[in-house]
Structures are given as structure tokens and as C-alpha cells.
Amino acid sequence: MILIKTLFYSTVLLSFFSLAQQSSSRVQEGTDTLGNKVLTVNDAGRSEETKQSDDSAISLFDLVSKNPNLPTEVATRTADFIRYLLSKRNVDTDLLYDYVQTLNANLSMMNDPDFVKKMRGVTEELRDSSYTDKIHYNTNLSNQLRTRMPIIVKASANLTDTSLTTAQLKYLKEDFESELVLFSRKYLRRVDLS
Secondary structure (H helix, E strand, O other): OHHHHHHHHHHHHHHHHHHHHHHHHOEEEEEOOOOOEEEEEOOOOOOHHHHHHHHHHHHHHHHHHOOOOOOHHHHHHHHHHHHHHHOOOOOOHHHHHHHHHHHHHHHOOOOOHHHHHHHHHHHHHHHHHOOOOOOOOOHHHHHHHHHHHHHHHHHHHHOOOOOOOHHHHHHHHHHHHHHHHHHHHHHHOOOOOO
16 A cells, blocks of 8 residues: 555656656747847647747747836846746646736836726736636636736736827726736636726
């Protein structure tokens, strides 16, 4: 009996370490000829949906990294989140927690306390769900959410762009709010902002 338990736990540990190694080596960072950071994903076993999601996230990483109108702290934090997202194939509670922390940190750089408070109501529900079993998992939904996460994080970074006019910022805030609420509803199957 002890031998069977030992074999079982050894197999579980080997699987865990294999997954951890796969995740950490999934993303490589380099530089292009102009010295800009470039991300590549090395994961031959990924599905076409995951490949498309990875490609989209890499494009968003490039846009954030090269935007001189974003505060450095926001650009760095957003790029770090996208890098972390790319290291994972699926949405899990750790990724959700990091997503919420990144959104909240980016929002905290805004000079609109009412908007920030309203958005934090949404992100608080997402954060709380990362500690519970309220999260709705399935592979198809995971791909959809994984695709939307970097888009919404980039949108939160864009809200701090110093070159925006008042009209542009208003439009981006409305767009960000609708995207975040849609994401939250899909993920939690409910969010009430009233």
C-alpha cells in the first residue's frame, strides 16, 4: 500500500514539475534590430485558438512596450502581465488574480476617482472569485477569456495615455467599462453595476 501511494505521489509531482517547466520555457524574450523587446512563444502542442490568442497578446505587448505616451510604470506592469499570460496555456486563479491586480494598478494612475471606484467594484468581484469556486471553467471559455485579458489590460493602460484629448479619454473609458463588464459577466456569469 505504501509503495502504491509513493508511486502515485511521485507521478503527481513529476507531472506538476513538467507543467511548471513547460510554462516557464513557453515564452522567450529577445530584442529586435532596433533594441525593442520581442516575445516569442515556443509551444508546438498548442491549439490553433491558443496560437491566435498568443499572437494577439504578442501584438498588444509590442504596442504597449513602444507607446511613449504611457507612464513607464503602467507600460512595464502591462507588459509583465502579458508576458505572464503567455507563459500559461489556460486561465487559472493565479492568472485571474494577476489580471485584477494589473487592472487595479493601472486604474489607480487615473485622475477620475468616480470612474476608478466604479471599475474597482467589477474587479473586486473578479478578485474575490480567484479565491473561491465561483469561476466557470471550460477549455473554450478559457481561450476566449485568455484572448480578452490582454486586450482589456492594454485598454486600462491606454486610459493613462498622456496624449489623449478629453473626448478620446471619454470614449476609451466607455469602451473599457463595457469590455470589463462583458468579460466579468462571461467569467462569473453575473455582474450588476447599478
